[in-house]
Amino acid sequence: MKKYHVVVIGGGGTGAAIAYDLVKRGFNATVLDRGELTSGTTGRHHGQLHCGARYAVGDREIARECMEETNTLRKIASESLESNYGLFVALNDEDEAFAPTFINACLESGIPAEKVPRKQALLMEPKLSEKIGTVVQVPDGTIDAWRLPLQFFAGAQQGGAVIRPFCPVTGIDIEGGRAVAVRIRDLIQRQDERIEADLIVNATGAWAPQITKFAGIDIPITPAPGTMLAVRKRLCNMVISHLHPSGDGDIIVPQRGLSIIGTTQYKTDDPDDIKVPREDVDFLYRCADEMVPEFSKQPFHAAWIAARPLAGKSESIEDGRGLSRDFVCVNHGEHDDVQGLMSVIGGKATVLRAMAEKTVDAVCHELGVQEPCTTTETPLPSHRQYYRKGAK
Amino acid sequence: MSTQERNFRILRGGGPSGSPAEFQSYSLELNEHATVLDALEWIRVEQAPDLMYRHSCHHGSCGTCGMTVNGKPKLACLTKVEDLAAGDIKLEPLVGMEPLGDLAVSPVPLMSAYPANSGYIRESEVNKDAARPEVVDRFERFENCIECGLCMAACPVGDEFQGPAVLAALNRELAKTPERRAEILHAAGRPDGVYRCERALECSRVCPTAVYPAKHIMELRKELEKESGAE
Ligand SMILES: Cc1cc2nc3c(=O)[nH]c(=O)nc-3n(C[C@H](O)[C@H](O)[C@H](O)COP(=O)(O)OP(=O)(O)OC[C@H]3O[C@@H](n4cnc5c(N)ncnc54)[C@H](O)[C@@H]3O)c2cc1C
Ligand code: SF4
Ligand code: FES
Numbered sequence: 001m002k003k004y005h006v007v008v009i010g011g012g013g014t015g016a017a018i019a020y021d022l023v024k025r026g027f028n029a030t031v032l033d034r035g036e037l038t039s040g041t042t043g044r045h046h047g048q049l050h051c052g053a054r055y056a057v058g059d060r061e062i063a064r065e066c067m068e069e070t071n072t073l074r075k076i077a078s079e080s081l082e083s084n085y086g087l088f089v090a091l092n093d094e095d096e097a098f099a100p101t102f103i104n105a106c107l108e109s110g111i112p113a114e115k116v117p118r119k120q121a122l123l124m125e126p127k128l129s130e131k132i133g134t135v136v137q138v139p140d141g142t143i144d145a146w147r148l149p150l151q152f153f154a155g156a157q158q159g160g161a162v163i164r165p166f167c168p169v170t171g172i173d174i175e176g177g178r179a180v181a182v183r184i185r186d187l188i189q190r191q192d193e194r195i196e197a198d199l200i201v202n203a204t205g206a207w208a209p210q211i212t213k214f215a216g217i218d219i220p221i222t223p224a225p226g227t228m229l230a231v232r233k234r235l236c237n238m239v240i241s242h243l244h245p246s247g248d249g250d251i252i253v254p255q256r257g258l259s260i261i262g263t264t265q266y267k268t269d270d271p272d273d274i275k276v277p278r279e280d281v282d283f284l285y286r287c288a289d290e291m292v293p294e295f296s297k298q299p300f301h302a303a304w305i306a307a308r309p310l311a312g313k314s315e316s317i318e319d320g321r322g323l324s325r326d327f328v329c330v331n332h333g334e335h336d337d338v339q340g341l342m343s344v345i346g347g348k349a350t351v352l353r354a355m356a357e358k359t360v361d362a363v364c365h366e367l368g369v370q371e372p373c374t375t376t377e378t379p380l381p382s383h384r385q386y387y388r389k390g391a392k
Numbered sequence: 393m394s395t396q397e398r399n400f401r402i403l404r405g406g407g408p409s410g411s412p413a414e415f416q417s418y419s420l421e422l423n424e425h426a427t428v429l430d431a432l433e434w435i436r437v438e439q440a441p442d443l444m445y446r447h448s449c450h451h452g453s454c455g456t457c458g459m460t461v462n463g464k465p466k467l468a469c470l471t472k473v474e475d476l477a478a479g480d481i482k483l484e485p486l487v488g489m490e491p492l493g494d495l496a497v498s499p500v501p502l503m504s505a506y507p508a509n510s511g512y513i514r515e516s517e518v519n520k521d522a523a524r525p526e527v528v529d530r531f532e533r534f535e536n537c538i539e540c541g542l543c544m545a546a547c548p549v550g551d552e553f554q555g556p557a558v559l560a561a562l563n564r565e566l567a568k569t570p571e572r573r574a575e576i577l578h579a580a581g582r583p584d585g586v587y588r589c590e591r592a593l594e595c596s597r598v599c600p601t602a603v604y605p606a607k608h609i610m611e612l613r614k615e616l617e618k619e620s621g622a623e
Contacts, residue, residue: 035444035446035447036445036446036447036448036496037448038448039446039447042448043447043448043449043450043454043456044448044449044450044451047453078513079511079512079513080512082513082516082532082533082534083528083532084516084528084531084532085525085527085528120523123522123523124522124523124524124525125519125522126519126522127519137525139527142533142534144453144512144534145448145449145453145454146448146449146453146454146455146456147454147512147534166444166492166493166496185442187442187444188407188408188409188444188492188493188496189408189409190409190411190493191409228451230451234516234518234533235518236518236519237516237519237522237531237533238531254518254533255453255533255534256533256534256535256536256538256601257536257601257602258451258453260451272433272437273437275430276425278425301451301452301470302450302451302452302469302470303425304449304450304451304469306450382512383512384503384506384539387498387499387502387503387504388500388503388504389500389504
C-alpha cells in the first residue's frame with residue numbers, strides 16, 4: 001500500500017485517538033495543535049468516564065457505545081482511569097417516578113444498572129445525603145483528562161506519528177477542488193511552513209468552523225461552554241449523579257484529592273471568549289450540597305469553563321440541552337465540493353477511541369485503503385512515555 | 393464585580409529558535425477571581441496571539457502550567473492574581489525543564505527521570521472501610537503527584553540529583569510493590585539519590601498537591617539505613 005500522509009488538525013483527545021488509529025493502520029500521520037496538546041476542551045472536561053447511563057433514556061445507541069468504550073478503555077488505558085463505579089441517587093418524588101424508566105433504559109443499552117438498598121449506598125458513600133431515596137449503581141468512573149489522551153499520543157508517536165504542539169494552522173491550500181496542504185506557523189521555530197497531505201482531518205472541536213473557513217466552507221457549530229467547580233477534599237470514591245433526566249449541576253466526579261461538580265451550559269460565539277459566570281459557582285455549590293451536603297463546606301479549589309461544540313447555528317438552538325451529544329464526521333468532498341478534507345466534531349472524551357475508529361474507517365474508504373481497526377486490544381504505553389528522552 | 397488593572401512582564405522568545413529572550417509588558421483589567429492562567433489566556437486572545445505557554449486542565453490536575461511567577465515556581469491555574477504583591481507581575485519559564493520559547497517548556501527532563509515501570513494508580517485513602525460494589529476490588533485513585541516539576545525548580549540541590557518528584561515516586565512504588573524493594577532502594581541509594589538531599593524542604597513547600605516529597609525522601613533514607621544495619 002502507498003504510505004498516505006494524513007494531517008490531523010487539533011491535538012485534543014479526538015486528534016490523539018485518530019493519530020493512534022492512523023499509524024496502527026499504516027498511515028503516516030502529523031498532528032498539529034495551535035497550543036499545548038489538549039489545551040482546548042479536552043483537558044478541561046469534567047473527567048467522567050461515562051458508562052452511558054446518563055444518556056440511556058434519550059439514546060440507547062449512544063449509551064451502548066459509552067458502555068463498550070468504558071470497557072475498552074479499562075483494558076487499554078487503566079492507568080488514566082479511576083474505576084470505582086457510580087451511584088445515581090433520587091432526591092424527590094419526580095426522581096422516584098423516573099427511576100424505573102432509567103433502569104430499564106440502562107439495561108436495554110447493555111449497562112448493568114443495579115438498584116442498591118439505601119442503607120448499603122450510605123455504607124458505600126457515607127457522605128451522601130440522608131435524604132436520598134432510590135439508588136442505582138452503574139459502571140461509571142473518572143478520567144484523567146490530560147493523561148488519557150497522552151497515552152494515545154504516546155502510542156501514536158511510537159507508531160511514527162509526528163506530533164507538533166504550538167503550530168497553529170493558518171491556511172489550507174486548495175488545488176483543483178482538493179485540499180492539498182496546510183499552512184502553519186511554527187511558534188517554536190518561529191517560521192511559517194507548508195505541509196502537504198493526502199487527506200486533512202479537522203479535529204478542532206469548537207474551533208472547527210475557523211479551520212473549514214480556510215477552505216471556504218461554513219459549518220454551523222455553536223460553542224456551548226459549561227462551568228465546573230472543584231473543592232479541595234475527596235468526599236466520595238464513586239461518581240455521584242442525580243437520578244433525573246439530565247440537567248445542570250447534577251454530577252459529582254471525585255478525582256485525586258478533589259470533588260468536582262458540573263456542569264452548566266450556555267451558548268457563545270467565540271470559544272476563546274469564555275469566562276466563568278460567577279452565579280454558576282453559587283448554583284453549583286447548591287446542586288452539590290443536595291447530593292453531598294458537606295460539599296460547600298470544603299475549601300474552594302478552582303472554577304473553570306470549557307466549550308462544547310454543538311451542531312447547528314446559534315439562533316436555531318434553544319439552550320442546546322436537548323441536542324444529541326453524538327459526534328459527526330463530515331466528508332467535505334461529499335457535502336461542500338472540497339475533496340480531501342473531513343471534519344470530526346462533538347462526542348465525548350469517553351468515546352475518543354470509537355470516534356477515531358469511525359473517522360479512520362472513513363479515511364480508509366476515501367483513500368481506498370483496506371485495513372481493519374486494531375485499537376481495542378493492546379494496552380497503550382504509559383502517558384510518561386510520550387515525554388521520555390528519545391521517544392520522538 | 394470589582395476589577396483592577398494589572399501589568400504583566402512576560403519573558404518572550406528564547407528556546408530552539410535562537411531568538412533573544414526579553415521582557416514585554418501587557419496590561420489588562422482583571423476581576424478578583426482571575427488566575428495567572430486566565431490572564432495569559434486573555435493576553436493571548438486580545439494582545440499576543442503568538443504567546444506560548446502550557447495549559448490543559450485549568451484546575452491543578454494536569455501539571456502543565458508550571459512557571460516562574462515573581463521569581464517563584466507556581467501553577468498558573470491555581471495562582472490568583474489578587475494574591476500577588478501589588479506592582480508588576482513577572483512571568484518566566486519554569487527552571488529545570490527544556491525551554492521551548494516564551495513561557496513554554498518541555499517536561500522531558502522530569503518525565504524521563506521517573507522510574508520506567510511506576511504506576512499512576514493507588515488505593516484511595518477515603519472511606520477505607522466503606523462497602524464496595526461487588527465488582528470493585530478496592531477503591532482507587534490517581535497518585536497525588538501531577539508531574540508539574542515545581543519541586544525540581546524550587547530544590548536548591550543542583551544537577552546530578554534525581555530530584556524530589558522522582559524520589560517521591562520511588563517511595564510510592566515501594567509502598568505499592570514491596571516485592572521490588574531491592575531494585576527500588578538501589579535506585580534511591582545511588583549517588584544521585586536521596587543522600588544528595590540537603591533537607592531544605594522547598595519541595596514540600598511548593599508542591600501544589602501535598603505530595604510532601606521531602607517526607608518521602610526521609611522515609612527512603614530510613615529504609616536504606618535499615619538495610620545497611622541489617623548487613
Ligand atoms: C463542560 C464540559 C464537560 C465535559 N465533561 C465530559 C466528561 O465528564 N466526560 C466525557 O467523556 N466528556 C466530557 N465532555 C466532552 C469532551 O470534553 C469532548 O468531547 C472532548 O474533549 C472533545 O475533544 P476534541 O479533541 O474533539 O476537541 P478539543 O479538545 O477542543 O480539541 C481541539 C483542539 O484544536 C486546537 N485548535 C484550535 N484551532 C486550531 C488551529 N487553528 N490550528 C491547530 N489547532 C487548533 C485546539 O487548541 C484544541 O486543542 C465535556 C465537555 C464540556 C464542554
Ligand atoms: S511532587 Fe508535587 S511539586 Fe513535585 S512534580 Fe509532583 S506535584 Fe509537582
Ligand atoms: S492547567 Fe493543569 S495544572 Fe494548571
